Amino acid sequence: MAEFTASVFQNEFLSDGATDVHAIVTVTVSGAGQAGQGQGMAAGEIIIVDTSGSMTGENLGAAKHAASVAIDQILDGTWFAVISGTDTAARAFPYPNARLPMVQMEPGARAAAKQAVAALQPSGGTAMGTWLTLARELFQATPQATQRHAILLTDGKNEHESAQALSQAIYNATGVFQCDARGVGSRWQVDELRQIATALLGTVDLIAKPADMAADFESIIKQSMGRGVASAELRVWAPQGAEVLFVRQVAPTVEDLTTRKTMVNPLTGSYPTGSWGDESRDYHVAVRVASKPVGSEQLAARVQLTVRDEVVSSGLVKARWSNDDALTARIDPAVAHYTGQTELASAIQDGLAAKAAGDAATATVKLGRAVQLAAETGNDEATAKLRKVVEIDDANEGTVRLRRDVAKLDEMALDTASTKTTRVRK
Amino acid sequence: MSDAHIGGAAVPPVEPVPGSEVAPTVEAAPAETPAASSVPVLCPACGTVNDPDAKYCEECGTQLGDLVEVSTAPEAGETEAVAEQNEATSSTSTPRRACVYCGGSIADDGYCELCGKPAQSERDHWQEAPAAWVGGVCDRGIRHEINEDAMALAADPQPGEFAVLVVCDGVSSTPGSDKASLAAARAATAHLAAGRETDVADGHGDELAQARWSDRMLEAGERSSAAIYEAIGELAARTNPPSCTFAAAVIDGPLVVVGGVGDSRVYWIADSGKSRQLTTDDSWSQEMMAHGMSRQQAESAPQAHSITRWLGADSPDEVPHVVPTYPTGAGWILVCSDGLWNYCSDADDLAELVHRVVGLVGSNPVQVASSLVDWANEQGGQDNITAVLARFDSVVPTPAQPA
Numbered sequence: 155m156a157e158f159t160a161s162v163f164q165n166e167f168l169s170d171g172a173t174d175v176h177a178i179v180t181v182t183v184s185g186a187g188q189a190g191q192g193q194g195m196a197a198g199e200i201i202i203v204d205t206s207g208s209m210t211g212e213n214l215g216a217a218k219h220a221a222s223v224a225i226d227q228i229l230d231g232t233w234f235a236v237i238s239g240t241d242t243a244a245r246a247f248p249y250p251n252a253r254l255p256m257v258q259m260e261p262g263a264r265a266a267a268k269q270a271v272a273a274l275q276p277s278g279g280t281a282m283g284t285w286l287t288l289a290r291e292l293f294q295a296t297p298q299a300t301q302r303h304a305i306l307l308t309d310g311k312n313e314h315e316s317a318q319a320l321s322q323a324i325y326n327a328t329g330v331f332q333c334d335a336r337g338v339g340s341r342w343q344v345d346e347l348r349q350i351a352t353a354l355l356g357t358v359d360l361i362a363k364p365a366d367m368a369a370d371f372e373s374i375i376k377q378s379m380g381r382g383v384a385s386a387e388l389r390v391w392a393p394q395g396a397e398v399l400f401v402r403q404v405a406p407t408v409e410d411l412t413t414r415k416t417m418v419n420p421l422t423g424s425y426p427t428g429s430w431g432d433e434s435r436d437y438h439v440a441v442r443v444a445s446k447p448v449g450s451e452q453l454a455a456r457v458q459l460t461v462r463d464e465v466v467s468s469g470l471v472k473a474r475w476s477n478d479d480a481l482t483a484r485i486d487p488a489v490a491h492y493t494g495q496t497e498l499a500s501a502i503q504d505g506l507a508a509k510a511a512g513d514a515a516t517a518t519v520k521l522g523r524a525v526q527l528a529a530e531t532g533n534d535e536a537t538a539k540l541r542k543v544v545e546i547d548d549a550n551e552g553t554v555r556l557r558r559d560v561a562k563l564d565e566m567a568l569d570t571a572s573t574k575t576t577r578v579r580k
Numbered sequence: 581m582s583d584a585h586i587g588g589a590a591v592p593p594v595e596p597v598p599g600s601e602v603a604p605t606v607e608a609a610p611a612e613t614p615a616a617s618s619v620p621v622l623c624p625a626c627g628t629v630n631d632p633d634a635k636y637c638e639e640c641g642t643q644l645g646d647l648v649e650v651s652t653a654p655e656a657g658e659t660e661a662v663a664e665q666n667e668a669t670s671s672t673s674t675p676r677r678a679c680v681y682c683g684g685s686i687a688d689d690g691y692c693e694l695c696g697k698p699a700q701s702e703r704d705h706w707q708e709a710p711a712a713w714v715g716g717v718c719d720r721g722i723r724h725e726i727n728e729d730a731m732a733l734a735a736d737p738q739p740g741e742f743a744v745l746v747v748c749d750g751v752s753s754t755p756g757s758d759k760a761s762l763a764a765a766r767a768a769t770a771h772l773a774a775g776r777e778t779d780v781a782d783g784h785g786d787e788l789a790q791a792r793w794s795d796r797m798l799e800a801g802e803r804s805s806a807a808i809y810e811a812i813g814e815l816a817a818r819t820n821p822p823s824c825t826f827a828a829a830v831i832d833g834p835l836v837v838v839g840g841v842g843d844s845r846v847y848w849i850a851d852s853g854k855s856r857q858l859t860t861d862d863s864w865s866q867e868m869m870a871h872g873m874s875r876q877q878a879e880s881a882p883q884a885h886s887i888t889r890w891l892g893a894d895s896p897d898e899v900p901h902v903v904p905t906y907p908t909g910a911g912w913i914l915v916c917s918d919g920l921w922n923y924c925s926d927a928d929d930l931a932e933l934v935h936r937v938v939g940l941v942g943s944n945p946v947q948v949a950s951s952l953v954d955w956a957n958e959q960g961g962q963d964n965i966t967a968v969l970a971r972f973d974s975v976v977p978t979p980a981q982p983a
Contacts, residue, residue, distance in 0.1 A: 394696075451725075453692075
């Protein structure tokens, strides 16, 4: 049985008149088991491969190999399908003439699926919205698969449909399945894949070399198959009259959940977190409560993880008003760390956007701040990636110069990694 | 009659009232607090007295039936006991407690599901009844977030024989004063109750007993002071260290010895005839009255509650004023904090209030104390409220009058 724990890190002491309570809640799951193994549960997995004309050659060869490796990782019993994506979407497996929208994995199906993948031919353009729509339709036609995940691979921009059409397809797919998005090479758009992955509770990443694709696919499917806890929700209760300022996932990546809220009751908001394996995620919760007299105490938030409406773990965020400066002035190290990491993510994204728009002054300031924050929070990976985009004169002061002739891949690597956070140093 | 010096000799004998509702000895009440089903239910939110079987408060609608009756005193400084208490008292089948602040229900985590405030702890409200004729209630009131009042009681089962009543009122705005007051009250009661073995042995209420109890009352002040130091630890080094008032009464046969530091009070509430305050406040208003200001004027001034003496690390003078007295006739010894008397300072007015309450709820001291606390909350509950009562019937002729 899966075990859940929640730990709260905060300074509960507020000075007289203060109203804002910040806390980091770490939720940890262990013993999650495998996807689709629970009572009445089955997993569904769809592999979406870009087969547009631009994939011709090394990319498609590597993609076919990666898809085969992924198929090997899908557990027997899992409902699965392969989608071939161009400016339209086609089901590559089960074969287009098959009666069932998806089939359950077993050795025969595995071999047949690999054959289907090997036969994929490149042609046409890129319209990812149509791919997501077909995936949604296949999942919805397979209600037995209750825990649904897809992996989407592309090498290019979404050129053959409007941005609106993509947004609409993403919106329709939200809540139906989770999706990890991967871009190979340097011609795809980070923000397009980020939009997909963010809405569909997945990750976005860059695969710089086609040869790395198979290992990446393998680990994604392994991780997906290792998520034995399906569709958990984060619930945040705040007292009557209080305002939840924001709810953010801050580790392993920064994701603002605030706008994904649905109200369970007048005081409790629910935020989808997708499925969980054996892992730990940190959430930054900020609540504004009415100030109370010095000496009083109140609960500012209950932060709970629920699975099928059952609370499996709960953390209490408290507020205590004090006139002791020694108690109230301290900022909790976890709150400070993740506040910095969140700012780091937006400084990188804003800096790269400014650079792309030709605004070198803003780009220098933002990326300088990013360098400073990465140093302060000990995010060495971010520092290494920043170093490829800027010359660092003084990391502590955040003084940098933009490098000339930066490789596009290095910028994309910095962008995709911007939301990855480091844990608090204990 | 001067408030500054009160002796038993000055109290006129009370004529027994034929047909008085109050019997000369306390009615044979059970030793324990009466079962909840037979006593009026107090609404924790608004203080209204409801019928014994009421499920919701008639006045404010707060759910009543599922409240945990707290009859034991809390541990010193206990605030986190709520969760444990909740665990201990709640099971899946037990209805949830109501939040005293908003009427919401208290979740298993010990906080209200609506307003998020912590469930009222035992430190916020409790009652004690060491004997059927002695009882008290200590309550947080409405406006204060913490109950810095405390009480500690001891009594023999035999009505009128022997009892110790101590009330300490922690000085507000000084963190840790709730710990200081509880430690002080308990230390004083322990010391005074220990004197029962040695000091009573020579006979009740004579001059020797007066002297002994007076000495012991002074020692009780010292013990309280020492207990405060022990309870508050390094808080003693603060600029405003935790501190509290002290009001104590020892009942030894016909003799009553009272002691006081600060503005908590001991009253003699006569069933009929003259009632009076037995302690003298160490307060700004008392000083002003000594200089001729009227009680009403002095006690309504903004500085009225500034006390001039207290127990605690920064106290200029901790020695209790000690007054032995021999109340005559039937009545009550009432020890209370300013959370009660601030709404009814004059002894005769307070007596009228007590008589009215006794007429409503009978003469069970815990019930009377509880109703007095409710009444003070109805007046606004601006401060913590403590009321402790002992039923007193001076059936034994006074052996000697103090000089």
